[in-house]
Amino acid sequence: RENLCVAVAEGISTKYEDRDRSVKKTASYIAAAVCGKVGNYMVYFPSYSYMEQVAKAFCERYPSVPVLLQKRGMTQEQKEQFLDAFVADNPGMLIGFCVLGGSFSEGVDLPGGRLIGSIIVGVGIPGLSDERNIIRDYYADQNGMGYEYAYVYPGMNHVLQAAGRVIR
Numbered sequence: 461r462e463n464l465c466v467a468v469a470e471g472i473s474t475k476y477e478d479r480d481r482s483v484k485k486t487a488s489y490i491a492a493a494v495c496g497k498v499g500n501y502m503v504y505f506p507s508y509s510y511m512e513q514v515a516k517a518f519c520e521r522y523p524s525v526p527v528l529l530q531k532r533g534m535t536q537e538q539k540e541q542f543l544d545a546f547v548a549d550n551p552g553m554l555i556g557f558c559v560l561g562g563s564f565s566e567g568v569d570l571p572g573g574r575l576i577g578s579i580i581v582g583v584g585i586p587g588l589s590d591e592r593n594i595i596r597d598y599y600a601d602q603n604g605m606g607y608e609y610a611y612v613y614p615g616m617n618h619v620l621q622a623a624g625r626v627i628r
Contacts (some may be wrong), residue, residue, distance in 0.1 A: 466626045467493070474582030479510050485520040490579055490595050491525075495553060499576035500546045502556040504565055504622040506582045506615075527621055530558045539563055548573040557621070560584025560618040584618030 469489050472482045487554055494501050494609055505511035515529050527595075542564070545554060550573070558564040561584045592610045599605030 468599040469493075472581075474506060474510070477511070483510075483513045483517050484521075485535050486514045486581055487521055489523055490518060490555070493579050494525075494553065494577065497576060498551065498553050500550050500554045500556070500570075500574060501577040501610070501621075502558055502564065502575060502580060503579040503581060504558050504560045504584070504619075506560055506584045508559055510581075511557050511559055518557075519592075526552070526554050528554065528556045530556070530562055530564055534563070543568065543570065546570050546574045558622075560615075560622055561586075565618065575602075578623055580619050582623075583612075583615040585615035 472485055472489065474482065474486075477611075490503055503511075503514075505514065512529070516528060518525070519527060528545055530542070531538070534542070542556065546556065556564065560580070560582075563602040565584075596606035596610035598606070
């Protein structure tokens with residue numbers, strides 16, 4: 461409990477239509493969050509596209525900070541190399557840019573000092589699909605909360621999974 465710090469940054473919209481306008485500010489907020497303590501961090505985004513935009517802006521502004529980016533379709537070997545870079549008690553800094561709901565936000569264990577912080581940029585709302593819309597329609601008829609059950613709750617579950625990378 462004494463090691464837990466939860467902070468919320470307001471003033472940035474991660475809605476799809478607002479993302480282009482929020483890239484530089486998001487990169488600055490990430491820098492502000494990690495400058496307090498040296499170590500390894502993972503930053504989670506709602507999409508690959510937004511992650512790549514923010515990572516590019518971050519690297520242009522802070523070129524001396526080492527970063528790793530999750531890539532689409534990584535092989536098991538590439539995933540292991542990505543995770544192996546997060547060594548315990550890193551005397552420097554390493555920031556991993558990842559996607560909510562992806563292979564580095566669930567089922568990954570980085571014990572001890574291998575990961576000291578997790579930054580979550582927005583909610584990983586699932587993409588629109590026929591399956592999700594069937595769930596939405598069902599729960600809308602059952603209790604009037606179709607959108608919540610089909611999209612919001614799964615998105616918040618992605619957030620909790622990503623935050624759990626540090627807690628574990």
